Amino acid sequence: MEIAIILAILAAAALAIELSSMTFYLLAVAAALATGSVVAWAGASTGWALAAVALSAAAGLPVAHRVRARLSRPTPESEQLADPDAGHAVRVESVAPEGLRVAYRDTSWGARLADEYQDTAVSPGDLLIIVGRKGNDLRLAPVSARTSAQPADPDLGHLVRAESVAPEGLRVAYRDTMRTGHLADEYHDTAVSPGDLLTIVGRKGNDLVLAPVPARAPARS
Numbered sequence: 306m307e308i309a310i311i312l313a314i315l316a317a318a319a320l321a322i323e324l325s326s327m328t329f330y331l332l333a334v335a336a337a338l339a340t341g342s343v344v345a346w347a348g349a350s351t352g353w354a355l356a357a358v359a360l361s362a363a364a365g366l367p368v369a370h371r372v373r374a375r376l377s378r379p380t381p382e383s384e385q386l387a388d389p390d391a392g393h394a395v396r397v398e399s400v401a402p403e404g405l406r407v408a409y410r411d412t413s414w415g416a417r418l419a420d421e422y423q424d425t426a427v428s429p430g431d432l433l434i435i436v437g438r439k440g441n442d443l444r445l446a447p448v449s450a451r452t453s454a455q456p457a458d459p460d461l462g463h464l465v466r467a468e469s470v471a472p473e474g475l476r477v478a479y480r481d482t483m484r485t486g487h488l489a490d491e492y493h494d495t496a497v498s499p500g501d502l503l504t505i506v507g508r509k510g511n512d513l514v515l516a517p518v519p520a521r522a523p524a525r526s
Contacts, residue, residue: 336365432448492516
């Protein structure tokens with residue numbers, strides 16, 4: 306019985322360390338030690354108890370490794386949350402078979418539509434949303450797209466109506482209430498009048514970030 310008690314104590318210690326470290330490997334070790342303890346309590350010899358520990362560990366450790374790898378693997382959601390560009394609007398400058406050129410942060414970037422939007426027609430001047438990045442290329446989606454890049458902001462792509470225009474910003478009607486907002490940086494020179502429809506392309510604090518409808522680039526001088 307001494308081996309059963311020793312294995313039980315070791316199993317409890319491994320489990321306590323696992324709860325503080327969350328390695329999943331020690332969980333498998335604790336389960337193997339507990340199995341050996343049960344075998345010993347059942348009256349088996351020390352050799353059989355240790356064999357049970359070894360066999361249980363051999364079966365449990367690969368499972369723990371797969372679980373740990375799956376949980377630590379980045380998801381599309383976590384990658385987007387880690388990308389400060391996700392959800393920002395860009396303006397298409399040119400369209401070519403090899404990809405798009407878009408205006409973002411006062412410079413020109415290479416970009417492509419995300420896989421699920423490859424069949425979407427895009428023209429110079431269109432407004433698109435950043436949903437990811439691959440190397441130096443941005444991955445884009447239509448403004449109205451419901452993508453995993455925007456799980457926390459269901460407002461993107463919705464239409465609002467301008468109620469009033471003032472130097473400090475806009476007041477818009479959205480979801481039966483009044484909201485404050487301002488035009489996205491690339492549309493600051495666009496004239497807006499009360500009654501105009503705008504598209505929500507982002508958020509800054511409590512203010513909605515807006516673009517004209519249709520979301521086309523303002524004319525360049």
